[in-house]
Amino acid sequence: MTMKERIVVQASEMFIKSGIKAITMDDISRETGVSKRTIYEIFSDKDDLLRSCIGHMDAKFRKEKEDAQAKAKNIIDLVFTFIKIGVKAINIVNPLFNSDLKRYHYSIWKETYQMSSEMHRSHIQKVITRGIDEGLFRSNIDVGIVGMLLSEQLRIMSDENIFPSVRFSKAVIFENIVINFFRGIATKKGLELIEKYMDKEADELLTV
Amino acid sequence: MTMKERIVVQASEMFIKSGIKAITMDDISRETGVSKRTIYEIFSDKDDLLRSCIGHMDAKFRKEKEDAQAKAKNIIDLVFTFIKIGVKAINIVNPLFNSDLKRYHYSIWKETYQMSSEMHRSHIQKVITRGIDEGLFRSNIDVGIVGMLLSEQLRIMSDENIFPSVRFSKAVIFENIVINFFRGIATKKGLELIEKYMDKEADELLTV
Numbered sequence: 191m192t193m194k195e196r197i198v199v200q201a202s203e204m205f206i207k208s209g210i211k212a213i214t215m216d217d218i219s220r221e222t223g224v225s226k227r228t229i230y231e232i233f234s235d236k237d238d239l240l241r242s243c244i245g246h247m248d249a250k251f252r253k254e255k256e257d258a259q260a261k262a263k264n265i266i267d268l269v270f271t272f273i274k275i276g277v278k279a280i281n282i283v284n285p286l287f288n289s290d291l292k293r294y295h296y297s298i299w300k301e302t303y304q305m306s307s308e309m310h311r312s313h314i315q316k317v318i319t320r321g322i323d324e325g326l327f328r329s330n331i332d333v334g335i336v337g338m339l340l341s342e343q344l345r346i347m348s349d350e351n352i353f354p355s356v357r358f359s360k361a362v363i364f365e366n367i368v369i370n371f372f373r374g375i376a377t378k379k380g381l382e383l384i385e386k387y388m389d390k391e392a393d394e395l396l397t398v
Numbered sequence: 399m400t401m402k403e404r405i406v407v408q409a410s411e412m413f414i415k416s417g418i419k420a421i422t423m424d425d426i427s428r429e430t431g432v433s434k435r436t437i438y439e440i441f442s443d444k445d446d447l448l449r450s451c452i453g454h455m456d457a458k459f460r461k462e463k464e465d466a467q468a469k470a471k472n473i474i475d476l477v478f479t480f481i482k483i484g485v486k487a488i489n490i491v492n493p494l495f496n497s498d499l500k501r502y503h504y505s506i507w508k509e510t511y512q513m514s515s516e517m518h519r520s521h522i523q524k525v526i527t528r529g530i531d532e533g534l535f536r537s538n539i540d541v542g543i544v545g546m547l548l549s550e551q552l553r554i555m556s557d558e559n560i561f562p563s564v565r566f567s568k569a570v571i572f573e574n575i576v577i578n579f580f581r582g583i584a585t586k587k588g589l590e591l592i593e594k595y596m597d598k599e600a601d602e603l604l605t606v
Contacts, residue, residue: 374578
């Protein structure tokens, strides 16, 4: 790992744990043992470092998804793996990370948000199409419309005006969205598999 | 019917058909055969008349819903009646009605929107609770969360940034939302009923 990579990995963990505003370049220098002068030789400013961190997190998340996709026995298996990845991410990432990003680094937030929603949407469409091919999702749904509906529900989940954190657990909302969504578009065979997974993973699932 | 009621009924029909901006007080006077002077004795201005029209439409829609609720044999029967009422409304109301209301009568739009979303949300929760009582919806769902998710999906449906009218039929989106949502929360018995209704009403349904 180069020094740049090491700084990015450690800074990413710090931002994820405590949000962005609370972490100063001094904190990062102390934690990594790299002098501030050297950090500023590699990254022009905190925004520059933050961009590298987001790129690193994205790549890690994408790899995790691709591995899951390759390993999954069928689409329902994959959906339940995604639920676990999603719940883990919700529990690990400090909500301040997203709110700080939007509030203090708006242009980075906007780039990230647009890129990730497009990636998200096309990924959802691929998952639904694979499920139809496997005979587990109904073939008579409009993939464009239902894909958009899932992606919008996942966006709404983080909207404090709709689901204020003080009243709702994000992880519970997430499970409600994903499980009900896939039950909604499942064929009879798909539904039987969902029930089987829900029984099997009942201990790990928060809701239902 | 009083003269006031007659004006409200006819003006409502005109607004629904052509939007709000295109209809002048002169048009309403001509159509109703009531002089503009008399109209202005009853309504202080177009906003005042518009408020009465919205009150009238709301009452009509609420009565239609209550009648359906009283007549329905079970919750799935009711859901399919709602789908028909909803698709009819989407097809009858000129999209300009909502966009004109928001653009040119923002304070009325805001009142109406807030009132109707609250009414909407509490109504959805009642429907879901009735379905659980009838054993047709799963009892282990979070009524607050899933109710909010349905109500938000129905709001998104009209968002031109998400579902531009030129590419998506509102009625098709509406059916996708409602049918997938209720399939998602249905028990086995509920799902069998949904399938039965979908076969029976296949000619009338646009999608699925």
